[in-house]
Amino acid sequence: MSIFQPGELGSLALANRIVMAPLGRARSDVRSRSPLPRVATYYSQRASAGLIVSEATHVSPNSVSRPGGSAIHSAEQVEGWKAVTAAVHAAGGRIFQQLFHLGRKAHPACLPGNALPIAPSAIAAKGEAETPEGVKPFPVPRAVERAEIPALVEEFRQAARNALLAGFDGVEIHAANGYLVDQFLRDGSNRRRDDYGGSVPNRARFLLEIVDALIGVFGPGRIGVRISPHFTLDGIGDSDPAALYAHVAEQLQARGIAYLHLIEPDSIEPARRLAPRLRQLFRGALILAGEFDRASAIRALGQGRADFVAFGRLFIANPDLVERLRREAPLNTPGEATFYSGGDHGYINYPFLAAH
Ligand SMILES: Cc1cc2nc3c(=O)[nH]c(=O)nc-3n(C[C@H](O)[C@H](O)[C@H](O)COP(=O)(O)O)c2cc1C
Numbered sequence: 001m002s003i004f005q006p007g008e009l010g011s012l013a014l015a016n017r018i019v020m021a022p023l024g025r026a027r028s029d030v031r032s033r034s035p036l037p038r039v040a041t042y043y044s045q046r047a048s049a050g051l052i053v054s055e056a057t058h059v060s061p062n063s064v065s066r067p068g069g070s071a072i073h074s075a076e077q078v079e080g081w082k083a084v085t086a087a088v089h090a091a092g093g094r095i096f097q098q099l100f101h102l103g104r105k106a107h108p109a110c111l112p113g114n115a116l117p118i119a120p121s122a123i124a125a126k127g128e129a130e131t132p133e134g135v136k137p138f139p140v141p142r143a144v145e146r147a148e149i150p151a152l153v154e155e156f157r158q159a160a161r162n163a164l165l166a167g168f169d170g171v172e173i174h175a176a177n178g179y180l181v182d183q184f185l186r187d188g189s190n191r192r193r194d195d196y197g198g199s200v201p202n203r204a205r206f207l208l209e210i211v212d213a214l215i216g217v218f219g220p221g222r223i224g225v226r227i228s229p230h231f232t233l234d235g236i237g238d239s240d241p242a243a244l245y246a247h248v249a250e251q252l253q254a255r256g257i258a259y260l261h262l263i264e265p266d267s268i269e270p271a272r273r274l275a276p277r278l279r280q281l282f283r284g285a286l287i288l289a290g291e292f293d294r295a296s297a298i299r300a301l302g303q304g305r306a307d308f309v310a311f312g313r314l315f316i317a318n319p320d321l322v323e324r325l326r327r328e329a330p331l332n333t334p335g336e337a338t339f340y341s342g343g344d345h346g347y348i349n350y351p352f353l354a355a356h
Contacts, residue, residue, distance in 0.1 A: 004017070009308065014050035017308045019308050019311070020311065023316060026069055026341060028080075032080070033077060034071075040083045043093075044088050048091075051308070053261070056098045056174050056179070058073070065105075084166075095168055096224060098173075100181070101152065104138060106129065107131045108139060109132060109133050116140075120206075122143045123141070156173070163218075172225065177263075178228075182236060185207060186236050188237035200247045211225065212255070215255060220255055224257065224260070227245060266290075285308060287310050318332050318350065329353055
C-alpha cells in the first residue's frame with residue numbers, strides 16, 4: 001500500500017494516507033480563545049493532507065493553558081472554527097477536531113478563580129506550566145469527586161456538538177500525552193478507589209463514556225482516539241501498558257469507531273511496540289505517529305503496520321508536504337522558536353515548492 005493511495009477512514013474517503021498530526025500552535029485570540037483568520041489560512045494551506053487533525057482544543061472554561069490556545073465551548077469559538085473548516089473544505093481537505101482537557105497539567109494562575117486544576121487523583125505532574133507570571137511547577141491537583149465526573153463527560157459531549165456545528169468532519173479524543181483522559185487511563189496518575197480507578201476497565205471507563213457520548217453526536221464512523229503508551233515525560237506511566245491498551249482497543253472495536261491514533265515512533269524497540277497487538281484487536285483504521293519521515297512512512301504502510309501515517313513537525317514547516325513527499329523534494333526545516341509564538345511568522349509563511 002502506498003502513502004499516496006486513497007484510503008477509507010470510518011465513514012470518510014480520504015485522498016491519501018498522510019495525516020497532519022494535531023499541533024497546538026497558540027495562534028488563537030488570547031481573550032476569546034477563538035481561532036483568528038490566520039488559523040484558517042494555516043490549515044487551508046495544509047489541506048492536501050488526507051486528513052488534518054486540529055490542534056488540541058479545550059472543551060471547558062476550566063481547561064486553560066498558554067495564551068493563544070484554542071477552545072470549543074462558546075458560541076464565539078464555534079463561529080471562529082466555522083471559518084477554519086470552510087477554508088479547509090474549500091481547498092478540498094478534511095478536518096477532525098481534537099478535543100482535550102488539561103486536568104492536572106493546568107495552573108491556578110491560568111484558571112478561572114485561580115482554582116486548583118482537577119485530576120483523577122491528587123498527584124502532581126512533573127514539569128512546569130507556562131503562566132502569565134512565567135513558568136511554574138505543576139501544582140498538586142484536586143482529585144475530582146465521583147459526582148463531578150458526569151459533568152466532565154458532558155463537557156466533551158457539548159464540545160462535540162459544537163464541533164459538528166462548526167463544520168468539522170469528525171472529532172478525535174485526546175487520550176494521550178498526559179492530559180485528563182490519559183490521567184484517568186494510567187495507574188501512575190489514577191489511584192482512585194471508586195469505579196473510575198483500580199482495575200483496567202475502571203480506569204478506561206472515563207474515556208469510554210466520552211467515546212459513547214461522542215458517538216451520540218457524530219456516529220462511530222467520525223470518531224478517533226489518540227493514545228501515547230510510551231509517553232512518560234511528565235511522570236505519567238502505567239504498570240502494564242500492554243493490558244491497559246489491549247482493553248481500550250477491544251472496547252473501541254466493540255463500538256466501531258473510525259480510528260485509533262497511536263503515537264509509537266520507530267525508535268521504540270520492537271519488543272515494546274504495541275501496534276501489532278492493537279491492530280489485531282482493533283479492526284478500524286490505525287494511524288501511526290511519531291518521528292516519521294518519507295522512508296519510514298512508506299515502510300510502515302508497505303509492511304501493513306498501519307493504514308495511515310501522521311506527520312507533525314514536518315507539516316509545521318511544509319504546507320505542501322504531500323507534494324514534496326510525492327516528488328521527493330527537499331523539505332523546509334521547522335523552527336522551534338516559533339512553534340508556540342510568532343503570530344503569522346513561522347506559521348503561515350513557510351514557503352511552498354516553486355510552481356513548475
Ligand atoms: C508544536 C507541537 C504541538 C503539538 N501539539 C499537540 C496537540 O495539540 N495534540 C497532540 O495530540 N499532540 C501534539 N503534539 C504531538 C504531535 O502531534 C506528534 O505526535 C509529535 O510531534 C511527533 O510527531 P512528529 O515526529 O511527526 O513531529 C505536538 C507537537 C508539537 C511539536
